[in-house]
Amino acid sequence: MKIENPNPIQWHFSDRAQQLQASFIREILKITQRPEIISFAGGLPSPATFPVERMKEAFDKVLTDSGRVALQYGPTDGYAPLREWIADYLSTDGSKIVPEQILMVSGSQQALDLLGKVLIDEGSRVLVETPSYLGALQAFSVYRPEFKSVDTDEHGLVPSSIDAVAQGARLLYSLPNFQNPTGRSLSIERRLELVETCARLGLPLIEDDPYGALSYKGEPKPRMLAMNPDGVIYMGSFSKVLTPGIRLGYVCAPLPLVRRLELAKQAADLHTAQLTQMVVHEVVKDGFLDRHIPTIRTLYGNQCQVMLDALAEHFPADATWTTPEGGMFIWVTLPKQIDALKLLDQAIAARVAFVPGSPFYANEPETNTLRLSFVTVPPERIREGVAVLGKLIKDML
Amino acid sequence: MKIENPNPIQWHFSDRAQQLQASFIREILKITQRPEIISFAGGLPSPATFPVERMKEAFDKVLTDSGRVALQYGPTDGYAPLREWIADYLSTDGSKIVPEQILMVSGSQQALDLLGKVLIDEGSRVLVETPSYLGALQAFSVYRPEFKSVDTDEHGLVPSSIDAVAQGARLLYSLPNFQNPTGRSLSIERRLELVETCARLGLPLIEDDPYGALSYKGEPKPRMLAMNPDGVIYMGSFSKVLTPGIRLGYVCAPLPLVRRLELAKQAADLHTAQLTQMVVHEVVKDGFLDRHIPTIRTLYGNQCQVMLDALAEHFPADATWTTPEGGMFIWVTLPKQIDALKLLDQAIAARVAFVPGSPFYANEPETNTLRLSFVTVPPERIREGVAVLGKLIKDML
Missing domain, CATH: 3.40.640.10 (Type I PLP-dependent aspartate aminotransferase-like (Major domain))
Structure with missing residues (x-):
């Protein structure tokens, strides 16, 4: 029941649609989901913190008590x-x-x-x-x-x-x-x-x-x-x-x-x-969150400290980074001459990933910056990945 | 820690935001959710058709087998x-x-x-x-x-x-x-x-x-x-x-x-x-839907027939309506001189609700039209509600 020889559609997208770009981060994530890669690129929370059992009980209770609503x-x-x-x-x-x-x-x-x-x-x-x-x-x-x-x-x-x-x-x-x-x-x-x-x-x-x-x-x-x-x-x-x-x-x-x-x-x-x-x-x-959130804080706080220690050990003296008091990210500023995009290519070849800083700037990006997430990577892999990055950066200098 | 004497914000909404209007239907629904009202206004499927137990089992299985994903x-x-x-x-x-x-x-x-x-x-x-x-x-x-x-x-x-x-x-x-x-x-x-x-x-x-x-x-x-x-x-x-x-x-x-x-x-x-x-x-x-959908068809088909029979019995001879072969709605066209919005006022006073047809037209509304949904109303209430509407319409003629 197919019609014959339809004219192909010449798609006319809205002006607005021309603005749409794939998130650079989501593109990187596709590469870095391979298990052999140590990825500091994600913005995802650690699944280890998900209260699966508590959620399951709640779904069961709500569907049992008020499923049709x-x-x-x-x-x-x-x-x-x-x-x-x-x-x-x-x-x-x-x-x-x-x-x-x-x-x-x-x-x-x-x-x-x-x-x-x-x-x-x-x-x-x-x-x-x-x-x-x-x-x-x-x-x-x-x-x-x-x-x-x-x-x-x-x-x-x-x-x-x-x-x-x-x-x-x-x-x-x-x-x-x-x-x-x-x-x-x-x-x-x-x-x-x-x-x-x-x-x-x-x-x-x-x-x-x-x-x-x-x-x-x-x-x-x-x-x-x-x-x-x-x-x-x-x-x-x-x-x-x-x-x-x-x-x-x-x-x-x-x-x-x-x-x-x-x-x-x-x-x-x-x-x-x-x-x-x-x-x-x-x-x-x-009050579940009052009991649950402290467990997330402890996990993330510990892994943040591991990464901060590793940065101090492996990164060159003229790199700087933030010292977060919470959350999921550390921001690194490398010496001016290092392009984080180029570093990313080498890092992925060495099986480590991060997000270059440029896409986060609305105007005039600083190309020597990068974002590291520590929440989904276990401590020994954090140390290993930061050491690899530190070596690559020192080689580039 | 509140600041003192802030200037009130003069909200400057986008041109686009000026187009935003509350859905007329959702406004009617707020009125007609009172249990004493026989409402043909809803576009909601019947909750009697929801496979609550099957959904509950599936939530349990997915959360048990792959909760963190x-x-x-x-x-x-x-x-x-x-x-x-x-x-x-x-x-x-x-x-x-x-x-x-x-x-x-x-x-x-x-x-x-x-x-x-x-x-x-x-x-x-x-x-x-x-x-x-x-x-x-x-x-x-x-x-x-x-x-x-x-x-x-x-x-x-x-x-x-x-x-x-x-x-x-x-x-x-x-x-x-x-x-x-x-x-x-x-x-x-x-x-x-x-x-x-x-x-x-x-x-x-x-x-x-x-x-x-x-x-x-x-x-x-x-x-x-x-x-x-x-x-x-x-x-x-x-x-x-x-x-x-x-x-x-x-x-x-x-x-x-x-x-x-x-x-x-x-x-x-x-x-x-x-x-x-x-x-x-x-x-x-x-293949659950192959077993489940026929039960919805039977329920809706029966209630549709009840409404069609009631319309034939109670509505004036010069009103017309569609005879759906599926779905959830009947569309009624009343004699030209009847304004469905005025009818709605009287209907709500008599505890029956429907949706006037005008909002469904992008250009030049036909004000003598209305939409009736039969899927969430039991047969005896369908007959009762249609009888009330029929009497109101005949009184207006």
Whole structure:
């Protein structure tokens, strides 16, 4: 029943579609999933931390108790008890968050897409850190903004540099805790200065916080959301504290914005799976995360220290790197003359992988940088891989 | 730690965000979820058809056998064994579909959003049926196309009317099986004529097919995909044959397009939950749907007949309605002078709900139309609700 001799389609893609590029990281990951490779390239949490049994019990309980509700279409804004739990979790003595401010999304990446959709016109100015999270650059790029990079130093984003680029900006995107890719965190003083600067400029401030709970020692620093709930858009995720494969995150935003985001989500995918939301609520409602997260902190903190020690032992004296107090990444700055892309070719030939730093820059990449993740690699393999990299770098100098 | 006297944000939304409107249907649903209301308004499948036990077993098995893989990040294009199963399911003797053509999405609504993102620029012409699926109009609207309605008659879309509006069109969106909202299906002859017309014009043809399997008698008609695999974009879903709350659908498209859609999906939400895809594969791989779908057909077919009988008994002689051979909807055309929106007000006061037809038209709505769904209402309540509507309509005449 096939028709004969159809004209071939001359695909006419949208201007927007021309912006779409495969994530460099996901391309590297395809190469580096071979088991013989020591990969520091991943941004994946360690599967050793996934509470599989607890999840299985919760799926069983929700499907047994309320299967027909869990498997039916649900509301766009999300499962009400989970939104209440999140609002409560985000509330502080000074700043009360209400459930109406919470929109459940299918992972934080969707929050980035919806924010781009609702806030960015072609040519709109968007402020990002130097360097910034690649997934955010990708999500926003679809809407064709003009990116302006905000200066950073060894302590992270420099708030005093915002004024120079703020003219007409639609938003500032920041990742204040254990940033991807640098592992840096903003001090409380910087947070206050950043929030005050944005509030003075009437500039919406996005606080993307997937790693905030993964502090190796001491409590996480206060959220910028609590410093100005009417001006900060907070993004949270269950990917790094529970499991990423279920695709569940949330955005907390001032009401005029969150209603727009909800409409955008309705048009984009109706709603996030009810079952997943009910299961996560079942898992977290009785304080499970308070017991579970410390085990992730210990694992990641130990492996981070192993990598820091190995870097000190094997890397040349004129290389520098960050010393994260949490999260999943170390950022290395090599001597200027080394191109991390070229190093990657040699490293892969020697069965070690990492992510070169260039793709994380919205403007003017620093080609002598790279990102290392230590969370999925056992200590002895971390030492082995860092030694290989150190030798390659010394040979290149 | 709150800052003092922040300037309130003057939200500057994108032009695109101005297009966002709450779905009229979802607004009605909020009113009509009260148990005392007999609601023909829903587009929801009957929860009585959800195979809860089978799903529960599959979640348990997947989490037991491969929990750490299922809960980890996954590939953007989807879980390979499920994509293979779908490619095999869609292949016919004359038209072989390969897994590379399949992109898994978080429900069909996401396929609509991705197609709009990748194919529609502001002002691009988009062809739709008269009337068409509201969710598609909503998803495409975000990208600000110029909608052109293609004529329909009592047998559905009229292919010979396409040429007049095809100039510069980016796509034609069609729903050939038991269409939402009309319940109409295209004959094989019309399908061939539609596919040939689009192929001659080099016009991408979207075949949205969530209800195709729900034929009350006889086998479903051949897919247009099989008639021209290089020119047809096929959208499928597990929502109506398994459960909607898991949010799982797929799109099958020619390779140049599907790779763009994959990149758009990567930027939009990275990937659809691995766990969900592995569970659905576990459920469907051994032919479960062949045993399960007939039970849905029987239930819906019986309730459809009850509603058709009630319409014949209670509605005035000059009202007409479609006689669906499958799916979930009947479309009623009332005498011209009756405004379905006014009827809805009175109906809700009398505790019966439906969806007025106007929102389903991209251009020039026919205000005397309405959509009735019979799948979630038991037979005696169908008779009662239709009797109430019939009396109200007769009173208005």
